[in-house]
Amino acid sequence: MVDLNISALQSRQAPADREPGAQPEPIWDIIELLFFAYRDFVGDPDDALARFNFGRAHHRVLHFVNRNPGMKVADLLDILKITKQSLGRVLKQLVDQGYIVQKEGANDRRQRLLYATGKGEALAMRLANLQTERISRALAELGPGAHENARQFLIAMINVENRSQAMKLTARSDQKRKSIP
Amino acid sequence: MVDLNISALQSRQAPADREPGAQPEPIWDIIELLFFAYRDFVGDPDDALARFNFGRAHHRVLHFVNRNPGMKVADLLDILKITKQSLGRVLKQLVDQGYIVQKEGANDRRQRLLYATGKGEALAMRLANLQTERISRALAELGPGAHENARQFLIAMINVENRSQAMKLTARSDQKRKSIP
């Protein structure tokens, strides 16, 4: 049980008068709520993944491959911002266990284009459904416009130089269904 | 450069007609934006921490101790949801290097109450200021009410059983300043 002996529960304060040059008061609530919300958000898939002996790294790879059939390894590295050695380990396991296949690029035969198999797509969708349950429960608690508000807030939180990438990736509800059986 | 050869950029779709019993389409945009936003959000402190040979684990510990002066070790474990062995390592480093002190509880002498030192508070505030810069830039891009909208969305994303804890912790803008010199 957590009881931190809180002296008062006043709400978010207006910007206080500060000495010139001093930092404004940190936005504690958003800082901490992001921590708690993200922890619970990734917690759902974690539990499911553990039963496959997979971890978060596998989830991220499978997710983006499922969402972007035929993507290049280099694209995945750029999205995940990890090294190819780090990707290599989890990607190899996903390929060996039949969740992802790699196909030689038609134009450029050096490329190993990535596709989720039927099995891979099934797992990716199962994990996405878990997270969607949480999100739709949350959005349903709030008023209309909550989805759009959340979307805009999250976009604004992304580094400017990463935004167009993120928006390109997420703006596609016309999801191609190209998993390999 | 990421170019996934996107065929169309249509916006979020209305809930499509589905076969009965089928899952609704996953809420891809929020799922992915949370990943990108959180990655950049924790990226700012990561860079600063690296110069102290500290990592994210140190940040989390220092943050909550700074925000909750005199908290018990057990409270910290409950917030972070890690084991005491895992906490032990980073906490020891923070204590050894003078960022945190532990004081015997006045009522219960088994407790080791945690306080940030002046040095610890300075680092915690520096990291919080980095994250606050990002948040206020984001909120400023959006309309009025963005702070409250974001707050409510994030709260709604937290597990119901964790919400009261999160709200108690974050609702205190009346931050006690109790760091030990």
Next chain:
DNA sequence: CAGAATATGTCAATATGGTTGACCTAAATA
């Protein structure tokens, strides 16, 4: 008061997911 429960710390082994650096092949390109 004796014994149980609690708060905290510690040792050891192990897993996951990340890093750097070096080096390799095959294919495309200048």
Next chain:
DNA sequence: TATTTAGGTCAACCATATTGACATATTCTG
């Protein structure tokens, strides 16, 4: 032909987490 690019791989290492066992001091309870 020479260089660059896409991708893979080996090896060492690091940070952060886990489980399980056990130790100490203190408080609580019958």
